[in-house]
Amino acid sequence: MLDYDVEAARYDATRGGVPRARSAARAILALVPDRTRTLLDVGCGTGLVTEELLRPDLRVFGVDASPGMARMAARRLGASLVLGNCHRLPFAEASLDAVSAVWLLHLLPDAPSVIAECARVLRPGGVFVTTVDKHAGHGMDSDVEELLAPFRVRKAYDAASRVLAVASEHGLRRVGEARFTGHGQGRSPSQTAGDVARGQYGQALALDDAQCDVLVSRLSRLPDPEVPRADPVYRLLALRKEG
Known part of the structure; x- marks a missing residue:
């Protein structure tokens, strides 16, 4: 996994900067009820998406475990930012x-415990909104993704089926x-090749040194190496707490 304290500055x-953040925030807000007055963004990172959630009638909090990200x-977010662990959220039950949780669960082998925590702090009728199936968002029709696919670590911590099953155990129903x-x-081939060579994919790819060299070489030989392929399309689920 990336060192997010180091990664925070870049x-x-x-x-994707503000355009990506705005796209995510609009989708989140479209899934929460109009009566929503408080929202917690778990694993908020630099707060870029969280800031785009701000509305006059909505109090928004952010929580992140990385001091570097939290400083950003x-x-x-000012005082609405909390340095804290997503496995033990610093908020009261049903509050x-x-x-x-955007682009978070796919990083966590213990994602079920985070889903349980999100359910704990929700009031009855409250809604948990999370990205699922993140890696599938890039699509298998991309020539870049086709080369990466054989080396991807197939640990789908954020698989929709898994998230829905765990959510159900904690009184959350898909709405x-x-x-x-x-x-x-x-991603362009040249950008991807550089990221692979620098180890930017972390644990997402299972590569030894020889495989890394081969993959970088193959990516570099793709046509139009400087042309980015299609932007990914991410999926959000909204889950309401029963009771």
Whole structure:
């Protein structure tokens, strides 16, 4: 996994910036009820998406475990930013109207415990909104993804079927879904080759040194090496707490 304290300074610029954040925020807000007055963004990172959730009638909090990310988020969210662990959220039981988790569960082998925590802090009738199936968002029709696919570590911590099964155990029922575009996230072959060579994919790819060299070489030989492929389309699920 990436060192997010180190990554914080360049994170927004390399992840689609404001256009991607706005796209995610619009999709989240479309899935929460109009009566929502409090929302917690779990794993908020630099707070770029969280800031786009701000509305006059909606109090938005952000929580992140990375001090580097939290420092960036504090500039956007002020006192509404909390440095904390997503496995033990620093909020009381049944205290929030909505919880969001964008691009988080796919990183966590223990994602079920995070889903349980999100359910714990939700009021009855509250909604948990989360991305699922993140890696599928890039699509298998991309020539870049076709080369990456054999090396992908198939640990789908955020698989929709798994998220729905765990959510059901904690009184969360599916009430909607949405998709949004990850603007600026289409990968060019040359960019991908550089990221693979620098180890930017972390544990997402299982590669030894020889395989890494071969993959970088194959990516570099793809046509139009500087042209980004299509932006990914991400999927959100909305889950309402019963009771």
